[in-house]
Amino acid sequence: MRARVQKHAMVLLALAALFVAAGCGASGNVGSQKGNLAPDFSLETLEGGAGNLRDYRGKVVVLNFWASWCAPCRAEMPDMQTVYGELREAGLVIVGVNQGESRDEVSAFAREFGLTFPILFDENQGIARQFGVRAYPTTFILDRSGVIRNVIVGGPLTRTALRREVEGLLK
Amino acid sequence: MRGAFLVRQAAALGLLLCVSALPAACARPQARLQATAPATAAAPTVTRRPGPATKGQEAPDFSFQTTDGKTVRLSDYRGKVVLVNLWATWCGPCRMEVPDLVAAYNRYAPRGFTVLAVNQGEERDLVAAFAGQFGIEFPVLLDQDGRIRTNYPYRGIPTSFIVDRNGIVREIWMGNISEEAIKQLVEPLLDA
Numbered sequence: 001m002r003a004r005v006q007k008h009a010m011v012l013l014a015l016a017a018l019f020v021a022a023g024c025g026a027s028g029n030v031g032s033q034k035g036n037l038a039p040d041f042s043l044e045t046l047e048g049g050a051g052n053l054r055d056y057r058g059k060v061v062v063l064n065f066w067a068s069w070c071a072p073c074r075a076e077m078p079d080m081q082t083v084y085g086e087l088r089e090a091g092l093v094i095v096g097v098n099q100g101e102s103r104d105e106v107s108a109f110a111r112e113f114g115l116t117f118p119i120l121f122d123e124n125q126g127i128a129r130q131f132g133v134r135a136y137p138t139t140f141i142l143d144r145s146g147v148i149r150n151v152i153v154g155g156p157l158t159r160t161a162l163r164r165e166v167e168g169l170l171k
Numbered sequence: 172m173r174g175a176f177l178v179r180q181a182a183a184l185g186l187l188l189c190v191s192a193l194p195a196a197c198a199r200p201q202a203r204l205q206a207t208a209p210a211t212a213a214a215p216t217v218t219r220r221p222g223p224a225t226k227g228q229e230a231p232d233f234s235f236q237t238t239d240g241k242t243v244r245l246s247d248y249r250g251k252v253v254l255v256n257l258w259a260t261w262c263g264p265c266r267m268e269v270p271d272l273v274a275a276y277n278r279y280a281p282r283g284f285t286v287l288a289v290n291q292g293e294e295r296d297l298v299a300a301f302a303g304q305f306g307i308e309f310p311v312l313l314d315q316d317g318r319i320r321t322n323y324p325y326r327g328i329p330t331s332f333i334v335d336r337n338g339i340v341r342e343i344w345m346g347n348i349s350e351e352a353i354k355q356l357v358e359p360l361l362d363a
Contacts, residue, residue: 069261069292070328071317100261125263134264134346135327154326154345 032132036148038063038140041127043097043120046106051095051120054146059093060169061142062162065122065133067099068109073137076156077113083162084117090170091144097122099136143169222322226343230255230334231322235289235312238299243287243310246338251283252360254353255332257325259291260301265329268347269305275353276309282361283336289314291328335360 030037038053038061045051053061064080066073084094094117098106103121110119122128131140139157141150150165157165222231230253234244245253256272258265276286286309290298295313302311323332326345333342333356342356 067261069259071291071320072326072328099263128263135329136262136264137327156326 032130032140032148032151034148034151038142038146038148039130041130043122043127046103046110046119046121051118053095056093056095056142057146058144059091060144060166061140061146062092062094062166063097063131063140063142064094064137065097065099065128065131065139066137067101068105070099070136072155076137076158077115079157079159079162081113081115081117082159083166087163087166087170092166092170093117095120097127099125099128141165141169222324224323224332224340224343226340228340229338230332230340233289233319233322235314235319238295238302238311238313241310243312245287245334248285248287248334249338250336251285252279252336252357253334254284254286254357255323255334256286256288256329256348257291257319257323257331258288258329259293260297261293262328264347268329268349269307271348271350271353272309273306274350275357279357279361280309284357284361285309287312289319291319292317333357333360335363 029035030039032039040052040054042050042052053063062080062083064073064076066077068074080094080096084092096115096117096119098119098121100123101109101121106119106121109115125133128138131138135153137155137157139152139155140148141152143149149169152165224231230245232244232246234242237243245255254272254275256268258268260266272286272288276284288302288307288309289312291314293313293315298311298313301307323330329345329347331342331344331348332340333344335341341360344352344356
């Protein structure tokens with residue numbers, strides 16, 4: 001009788017451990033790989049004030065590391081803006097993380113391309129390093145709970161490709 | 172007498188044709204595999220591909236000024252293994268790979284390897300200072316209006332194109348490259 005209770009307890013414990021492990025695997029692991037919870041950060045925004053990644057929790061986030069001197073980054077900006085306009089209401093946000101440029105340069109660029117999504121200043125490219133960015137542009141697709149669902153290295157991303165990345169997550 | 176001269180000339184011409192055809196034959200294994208193509212495909216016209224740079228195909232030629240004011244063409248390095256690196260000083264991953272490029276260059280230059288670092292859109296002084304700071308001895312080229320992108324439509328920066336001794340693109344590597352990765356990619360080409 002006692003042996004049976006012990007056996008049941010063991011099975012329950014093992015199950016509990018499995019659940020915990022699965023939970024961690026799904027979203028508890030903070031990191032920059034697909035399946036990881038994206039690390040939070042706080043950076044200054046183009047509008048002024050601090051922008052935190054966690055502010056966008058609940059939305060599908062396109063986290064785009066870019067610079068105006070980077071040709072493929074420039075090339076994908078019009079489509080980024082288009083998709084932002086199309087899907088903002090549905091819960092999409094594009095967060096442009098600028099790499100080391102001045103406020104003047106970035107605001108001129110944003111005006112030129114008519115960018116209206118949030119732009120943050122990663123002045124010493126420390127956040128890019130934290131996200132393991134190996135080339136510019138790199139784009140992370142985050143679901144509504146902040147988990148990295150895809151990492152796209154290089155560009156330019158087209159409107160079609162970008163919509164394909166996010167549409168399933170917006171549902 | 173005259174006949175013998177003609178024979179000698181013909182032999183010399185034949186030899187010359189064979190020798191000049193040799194690199195083309197070596198360079199294009201795919202073309203040789205498709206030997207069943209119509210006879211017109213065998214015409215010995217050598218045209219330089221304008222681009223885009225594609226793995227397995229001849230690397231489009233380019234020419235830029237170096238930080239020292241010399242004009243350098245990719246085709247000047249035919250016979251060497253060349254790593255064409257598209258980069259900028261502002262780019263973190265590019266800075267990260269510079270020590271690896273320098274180490275690989277120092278190790279393999281005596282065996283016929285070079286790096287051509289094609290800077291994207293920056294001022295000569297800034298680029299020269301950067302090259303000095305990192306002890307770069309390979310040519311640093313200035314592509315001030317980013318025109319290499321026409322024939323080398325890179326998708327991210329940095330990108331490295333590895334070109335073999337026959338001028339064929341053998342690898343396109345996006346993102347920072349390590350000395351170890353260069354070793355894996357370049358050593359077989361140096362031995363070839």
